[in-house]
Amino acid sequence: MKISRESALKILKYLNEHPDFYFPFQVMCHEYLDEGGEMMEIESGEWEMIASDDKYQTFEIWENLQDLYPETLELMVKGFLEKIT
Numbered sequence: 001m002k003i004s005r006e007s008a009l010k011i012l013k014y015l016n017e018h019p020d021f022y023f024p025f026q027v028m029c030h031e032y033l034d035e036g037g038e039m040m041e042i043e044s045g046e047w048e049m050i051a052s053d054d055k056y057q058t059f060e061i062w063e064n065l066q067d068l069y070p071e072t073l074e075l076m077v078k079g080f081l082e083k084i085t
Contacts, residue, residue, distance in 0.1 A: 001061050003027075008059035012047035019044075022069040024076075030058035 003011075008027050015023055026041040029050070034040050041062075042050055050056045068076075 003059050003061055005057055005059060008042070009047060009051050011061075012042060012044050012050065015044035016047050022072050024063065024065050024068060024072055025061045026064050028060045028062055029056050030060075031056045 008029070011023070011027055015021060028039050029042055030039055032040050032042055032050070039060075
């Protein structure tokens with residue numbers, strides 16, 4: 001799912017400030033590539049570097065649904081119920 005630069009930075013900053021919060025997604029950036037030219041996940045500790053460099057503009061969230069915490073499941077259920085109702 002595509003997200004704005006602003007949203008990506010908010011997510012990364014929040015995750016950096018709350019390291020025990022389980023976020024079942026990866027923040028990916030089209031301009032943040034590995035040596036083979038593949039898009040890489042941005043770690044939360046890299047949020048300031050990403051924020052300070054305008055070349056990082058195109059972001060996506062990819063699912064990473066592994067070992068979900070009960071709190072995460074509750075948040076997901078609430079989101080689905082809100083959408084349905």
